[in-house]
Amino acid sequence: MxxxxxxxxxxxxxxxxxxxxxxxxxxxxxxxxxxxxxxxxxxxxxxxxxxxxxxxxxxxxxxxxxxxxxxxxxxxxxxxxxxxxxxxxxxxxxxxxxxxxxxxxxxxxxxxxxxxxxxxxxxxxxxxxxxxxxxxxxxxxxxxxxxxxxxxxxxxxxxxxxxxxxxxxxxxxxxxxxxxxxxxxxxxxxxxxxxxxxxxxxxxxxxxxxxxxxxxxxxxxxxxxxxxxxxxxxxxxxxxxxxxxxxxxxxxxxxxxxxxxxxxxxxxxxxxxxxxxxxxxxxxxxxxxxxxxxxxxxxxxxxxxxxxxAVTLDPDVKIPAFSPEHDRVGAQREPTAELVGRLMDHLVGTELWYRAVDNGDGHVLTVTEDTGTPRHFALDFAGGRVLPFTGDTGGSGDMGDTDDGAGSTRIAGSTLQALFDAELLFGSSYGLWTSDDTVLSAVFHDPRWYVRHVNAELARDGR
Missing domain, CATH: 3.60.15.10 (Ribonuclease Z/Hydroxyacylglutathione hydrolase-like)
Structure with missing residues (x-):
């Protein structure tokens, strides 16, 4: 053999x-x-x-x-x-x-x-x-x-x-x-x-x-x-x-x-x-x-x-704080509010959505646009709505604390755009956001996104 x-x-x-x-x-x-x-x-x-x-x-x-x-x-x-x-x-x-x-x-x-x-x-x-x-x-x-x-x-x-x-x-x-x-x-x-x-x-x-x-x-x-x-x-x-x-x-x-x-x-x-x-x-x-x-x-x-x-764990390594201005891919085409609205549309009906509704959980999503401007949104799971958020989101170097204890996620608008455009495999996107919850996983681990990647690969060959 x-x-x-x-x-x-x-x-x-x-x-x-x-x-x-x-x-x-x-x-x-x-x-x-x-x-x-x-x-x-x-x-x-x-x-x-x-x-x-x-x-x-x-x-x-x-x-x-x-x-x-x-x-x-x-x-x-x-x-x-x-x-x-x-x-x-x-x-x-x-x-x-x-x-x-x-x-x-x-x-x-x-x-x-x-x-x-x-x-x-x-x-x-x-x-x-x-x-x-x-x-x-x-x-x-x-x-x-x-x-x-x-x-x-x-x-x-x-x-x-x-x-x-x-x-x-x-x-x-x-x-x-x-x-x-x-x-x-x-x-x-x-x-x-x-x-x-x-x-x-x-x-x-x-x-x-x-x-x-x-x-x-x-x-x-x-x-x-x-x-x-x-x-x-x-x-x-x-x-x-x-x-x-x-x-x-x-x-x-x-x-x-x-x-x-x-x-x-x-x-x-x-x-x-x-x-x-x-x-x-x-x-x-x-x-x-x-x-x-x-x-x-x-x-x-x-x-x-x-x-x-070169890949041995170093307990003294300094892990850099997340920076959506630097940790990003591609370019944002759609208005931020529309991207976040699409995310909410896909969240409704997922296991995370059920759990959040039952527990009364909320979530704050911060999207940094290509101009460097951060925009904050509150995800209302029970109402299936996206609302402007004006509370405390913490400093840029950590996850931050919201005033109601909700979870939070930070991401660049261009990265969110790439995920929706099927240009970025979810498993490859680690490091391009920071989050203390699985809001992005609930959407982009859905099998439909993988189907889009396979079909896009075949379309490039005309198959």
Whole structure:
């Protein structure tokens, strides 16, 4: 079995008869704020020439189900100009399906519908499975297990003729998975890609507040990693699903890299050494040949110590106060009052709206126009109205306090415009506002906004 990494969680598994691509994010940037770490070398995607037999998704977040990368995979560059792209129709896709009513999650652009996206991109051979199911992929058996999260997510165990590998994506270890590995039918795993979870509480970005209890956060990350490695007990463990850093196109937000990541792969590798387990790191372009219980790593090595030092949590980092004059994108076209009115129209009927009406909550929204003028609005959830607000909104460097205890959000009018224009993915917009509530999430995590992004991407190609 041969494994080639594209970085983060994207891996090509070649069994000799099948080519299986897992969690494809293949571009050098995820979006305008997140870029690859390590970088993807030139020519790496050539290994995908000729297509793949199967694409398997661990879950629906944008860095694992990246529709621009899927659009690249859906087309065959060798067809004649008057022939339809046929690659998507020939590729079998496996994705996790919710056993009940689908529930969009609220992180990582979590409102993507995998089945719809695949069909929209021309992938017609799809298998929506419930975590815990098994799927035969040629000569390889795919066993899935559930993650301890409220949305469909699965770990992937690939049992081939000459090797068994486990790819865990971002999954949180579930008690059912622990029970499976402690039972009599526990598989022997040659190589395991175990997540070194990289995400700190979102308040660092959305509320511009330092991460509290840093030592406790780091200890939990180590403990989660230890439980995973002890449960799977692989011959070789590779800390995985950590392959990016914040690098905005305009150079802003570099401070995020010192404030977000409590446990890097380098720290995870050191932890493997402390616990006496065999471990390794790999980066884009490197391969593993796995057979007979042995794994051989090849390809150009990376300076992982230096790479991950740039994204190591620094408790002394100074998080800048939010500035809507600086933290903005694009240009505002519509009058501010109309933008805020549209926001309220979309809020009515959401779960946040129901909760606010029941609790008698209010919210103050401050929108800074392109001229630098801030305008304040009170969102009357019960009445579905937007009213001028003249109370105390606090200083520009914090969330401020309203005179009635309402929540508050600050945003640049241009950023709000970009969200409505489907130019800015919600998950990519962190850092462009500050808020102590989920007013923006309630609207822009709605699946309709993701649908608009996919359709806009296809429209650029005339599809």
């Amino acid at each position: 041969r494994l080639t990494t594209f970085g983060h969680a994207a891996v090509l598994v070649e069994t000799g008869s099948e080519r299986i691509l897992v969690d494809p994010w293949l571009t050098r940037r995820l979006d305008r704020f997140w870029e690859r770490l390590p970088a993807v070398p030139d020519g790496l995607l050539d290994v995908l020439d000729g297509g793949v037999d199967h694409i398997v998704f661990s879950h629906h977040h944008f860095d694992h189900h990246h529709f621009p990368s899927l659009r690249m995979l859906s087309e065959d560059p060798e067809v004649d100009f008057d022939e339809p792209p046929a690659r998507a129709a020939e590729t079998h896709c496996v994705w996790p399906r919710h056993p009940g009513r689908p529930r969009p999650s609220v992180s990582g652009l979590g409102h993507q519908a995998i089945g719809w996206t695949l069909r929209r991109l021309g992938f017609t051979r799809t298998s929506g499975v419930q975590p815990g199911d098994t799927v035969q992929l040629g000569d390889t058996l795919l066993r899935t297990s559930v993650s301890r999260v409220p949305f469909p997510e699965m770990t992937l165990l690939l049992e081939g003729p000459d090797a068994t590998v486990m790819l865990c994506g971002d999954a949180m270890l579930h008690p059912d998975t622990e029970a499976w590995f402690s039972g009599p039918d526990a598989p022997g795993v040659d190589v395991a890609l175990i997540p070194a979870h990289s995400i700190a509480p979102p308040g660092v970005l959305t509320e511009r507040r330092p991460l509290g209890g840093i030592e406790d956060v780091q200890a939990r990350a180590r403990a989660n990693f230890d439980r995973w490695t002890a449960t799977v007990d692989a011959r070789l463990t590779i800390p995985s699903s950590f392959g990016w850093r914040v690098r905005a196109e305009d150079g802003a937000f570099s401070w995020c890299n010192d404030a977000l990541f409590p446990f890097t792969p380098w720290q995870a590798l050191e932890r493997l050494g402390e616990t006496g387990r065999a471990g390794a790191l790999w980066g884009p372009g490197q391969t593993l040949e796995v057979a007979g219980g042995e794994a051989e790593l090849s390809g150009t090595d990376h300076d992982f110590a230096a790479l991950y030092e």
